[in-house]
Amino acid sequence: MTDFTATRARFRLPQNTIYLDGNSLGPLPRGAEAASRKVLFAEWGEMVITGWNRAGWMALPELLGDRIAGLIGAEAGHVMVGDTLSIRLFQALAAASAMTDRKVILTDRGNFPSDLYMAQGLVDHLKGDKELRIVDPGEIEASLTGEVGVLMLTEVDYRTGRLHDMAALTAKAHELGIVTVWDLAHSAGAIEVDLAGARADFAVGCTYKYLNGGPGSPAFIYVAPRHADSAETVLNGWLGHAQPFAFEETYRPGPGISRMRVGTPAILQMRILEAALDAWDGVSMADVRAKSIALSDRFIAGVEAACPALTLASPRDPKQRGSQVSFRFAEGYAAMQALIARGVIGDFRAPDIMRFGFTPLYIGEAEVDAAVAHIAAVIDKGEYHKPEFQARQRVT
Amino acid sequence: MTDFTATRARFRLPQNTIYLDGNSLGPLPRGAEAASRKVLFAEWGEMVITGWNRAGWMALPELLGDRIAGLIGAEAGHVMVGDTLSIRLFQALAAASAMTDRKVILTDRGNFPSDLYMAQGLVDHLKGDKELRIVDPGEIEASLTGEVGVLMLTEVDYRTGRLHDMAALTAKAHELGIVTVWDLAHSAGAIEVDLAGARADFAVGCTYKYLNGGPGSPAFIYVAPRHADSAETVLNGWLGHAQPFAFEETYRPGPGISRMRVGTPAILQMRILEAALDAWDGVSMADVRAKSIALSDRFIAGVEAACPALTLASPRDPKQRGSQVSFRFAEGYAAMQALIARGVIGDFRAPDIMRFGFTPLYIGEAEVDAAVAHIAAVIDKGEYHKPEFQARQRVT
Structure with a gap:
């Protein structure tokens, strides 16, 4: 059984951040x-x-x-x-x-x-x-x-x-x-x-x-x-x-x-x-996959319950999905900027995709739940309407 | 006027080494x-x-x-x-x-x-x-x-x-x-x-x-x-x-x-x-070129005086030469291994080229003179005949 507490300790994660963008750029390994x-x-x-x-x-x-x-x-x-x-x-x-x-x-x-x-x-x-x-x-x-x-x-x-x-x-x-x-x-x-x-x-x-x-x-x-x-x-x-x-x-x-x-x-x-x-020493890909699915399903359930304005863009069946979850939202760009300002890092892909990656080596249920709460706050409060989040920047 | 004492201090040169291979891989800059x-x-x-x-x-x-x-x-x-x-x-x-x-x-x-x-x-x-x-x-x-x-x-x-x-x-x-x-x-x-x-x-x-x-x-x-x-x-x-x-x-x-x-x-x-x-801040390429020519000419004169067995493979006219000097020597591979064992790093290019690079940012007359003395010792004493220098390794 893979020890995901041990694998998390192999990374230096950014402070005050919930990092759900390891599907774009993984974090710094301590080694x-x-x-x-x-x-x-x-x-x-x-x-x-x-x-x-x-x-x-x-x-x-x-x-x-x-x-x-x-x-x-x-x-x-x-x-x-x-x-x-x-x-x-x-x-x-x-x-x-x-x-x-x-x-x-x-x-x-x-x-x-x-x-x-x-x-x-x-x-x-x-x-x-x-x-x-x-x-x-x-x-x-x-x-x-x-x-x-x-x-x-x-x-x-x-x-x-x-x-x-x-x-x-x-x-x-x-x-x-x-x-x-x-x-x-x-x-x-x-x-x-x-x-x-x-x-x-x-x-x-x-x-x-x-x-x-x-x-x-x-x-x-x-x-x-x-x-x-x-x-x-x-x-x-x-x-x-x-x-x-x-x-x-x-x-x-x-x-x-x-x-x-x-x-x-x-x-x-x-x-x-x-x-x-x-950082992959002693890690079983089967365990990674199982945890990735559990985290992704938990995230989907949380966001759908809290934010009906967001539409699931990823397949619901985890067997037909990789290790990321995407939601469509017309104001997705601005909403992602608002989330980043709160320390929840996902990314945006044109035209309307909010994308979140789940990386079991260093992400767990606590981060998923906290991310859901932040997303709900951004959507419910209309935070994405703020001008600073609407302005387009070059994004990766 | 370029201060080559200052530029040399910008590099961490290997110890006990005369490094004449900056034309292959430059040394570590301190920055x-x-x-x-x-x-x-x-x-x-x-x-x-x-x-x-x-x-x-x-x-x-x-x-x-x-x-x-x-x-x-x-x-x-x-x-x-x-x-x-x-x-x-x-x-x-x-x-x-x-x-x-x-x-x-x-x-x-x-x-x-x-x-x-x-x-x-x-x-x-x-x-x-x-x-x-x-x-x-x-x-x-x-x-x-x-x-x-x-x-x-x-x-x-x-x-x-x-x-x-x-x-x-x-x-x-x-x-x-x-x-x-x-x-x-x-x-x-x-x-x-x-x-x-x-x-x-x-x-x-x-x-x-x-x-x-x-x-x-x-x-x-x-x-x-x-x-x-x-x-x-x-x-x-x-x-x-x-x-x-x-x-x-x-x-x-x-x-x-x-x-x-x-x-x-x-x-x-x-x-x-x-x-x-x-490391190039404040460096004039004209000064680099002038010093490179002076070092190369000094090296050619020194090797030709001390080692008649080596034949200059580079143009004698510095205007027709880059910042390296090559000599042909039938036992060039082994001779280069013997030099490297003495801490003089040049390199070998098939079939018979011994190649030495001159890099004014961190190499001066003292290194040139010392390198000439080592080459003379390797050739005069027939050091390159030793079996450990004859054995071919993968070289870059």
């Missing part, structure tokens, strides 16, 4: 301080260039990949950390597209826009005359036809939390000869993921949300073992070369996941991410 | 400690998600870009920090290629291999049937013909330090209607660069060498103001969108350099880079 001192002083400061070998920097992308593999049901040795999620998505989609002569890349509007934009860039610029077909999330299954070469989906919708059935959709895709690319941005560390069991072909994800790696923490990519040694690369970075330090003139992709390396890895971010992953 | 505490505790720890606005994280890529612009003669507002140099090179080359119907991308063997590999990936996979033509560095000028659409060069050769004449080659390229892409990996912070004066079209570079941003510090990209609002993007990341937080379904590139943003920026690395750039 980050020691990790930072280690990489700055014991490694960079003392070893300088020799740190690449002596401190093991060069191995970090695979080492951290293996630790993430354990959280997403991936085979060891088949996950690589580095770059941003947008770049990783491009790599996975390019490799998947190259496996098929079919033109259509099928996706849905529940994808984070960057996935759609990167796919548009790929379709517009890469050889092969691919076509991006964007449908509503509910139409995906019916849209899997013999025309489709690649199915590219984000498992959990960033706005509503709606959860696709990865195993079922992958199985159906494979029956039809379709290659799958899964974005786990809102899945990794949030729900139980079983990439190997689902026989997913490619997957990508980020580490600054539920994995708490900090602002700009690098992304990861998974390539199924059966594709790893043949996956096509477009972004031929030197560290993806079979022998990077031979400095050959011609690119030769390295074996397996190593070919998905691109440039020099972001070591300072990776040492902090490593400390963040330590 | 990194405070910067690290600030971004971890005052920003991430306290502000969490609100740090994107409140701490100004979202503006860091442009803010740091403007500071680097001042070191490379670029117009303010036209340099963007983020991602790796390999990704930045891909972006610049894709944009440059899209500006011309001509097929040939001309480059030379003095490019770092990752530039060649990324260009190969682009030529192989992007529409337009481009062709990568690789010639020897000395053949570049004669190879500029009406067939060539893009000239892609690294200004300073990573092995020999040979320096291209950016102004002259760019002028000749423009006469022939050729678009230029300059890689400043070994130029930024090393020599005087005048992108605006040379009318360079695109430039990219890294920040972990002479700019001392630490292992994995992000890269930068420059787009000339005359191209900035029309430069084609392939890697359509959400933060390059005209309105990233509108979460539109279709990509619309942002104005100017902002379209070169891709994914979420690596904030922890960027705060450290910011501290590293503080």
